[in-house]
Amino acid sequence: MTDFATLPPVPVPNPDTQPYWDALKDGKLKLCRCVETGKWIHPPLERSRYTGGPVRFEEVSGKGTVYSYIVVRQALIPGREAPYVIALVDIAEQPGVRLSAYLDAAPEEVKIGQEVEARIVDLGDSGYRVPIFVPRQESSSVA
Structure with a gap:
């Protein structure tokens, strides 16, 4: 992670x-x-x-599917190495309601329609926490 x-x-x-x-x-x-x-x-x-x-x-459950994504290939944030994936995730509770977040997966493994779930992680020592998404183990994806 x-x-x-x-x-x-x-x-x-x-x-x-x-x-x-x-x-x-x-x-x-x-x-x-x-x-x-x-x-x-x-x-x-x-x-x-x-x-x-x-x-x-x-x-909400934190479950959803990848609606769209981008692969960031040029490091723009200090401390973050490229490439990394930012996904637009449809929440399971209501398709069309989407969260934009980091997707902890290799860019070549990400697919539109892939099932993902949220993890809440600390944002350094800021006192804040943020959601990131990870692929679900039983994930099925649409080509």
Whole structure:
């Protein structure tokens, strides 16, 4: 697994994102959800984009599938060696709601449709934690 000890940037939470970051500190992946419709919303918003009503944060499974990805071949972040993969992951709870995150896999092993799951890792000694994704062992992939 990649060492995140030297990786900037450190998050700067705002009122909309604070519950997301607080949940990660507690080892949970929670996303914003419309109270009235039950639809997930990411990135988080103060009010539901569907109804304008209230939202709350609820835990998700962390399971999903790779919707898209890029292979970063030029090191842009101090302490991070290229190549590495940044994936756009559809969460299992609601396809179309996607998280962008580091995917801990060799670039040649990543496939669109690949099943992945989140791991929550420390972001150095910043006090923050971030989700990364890893391939699921029983993964099936779409070509």
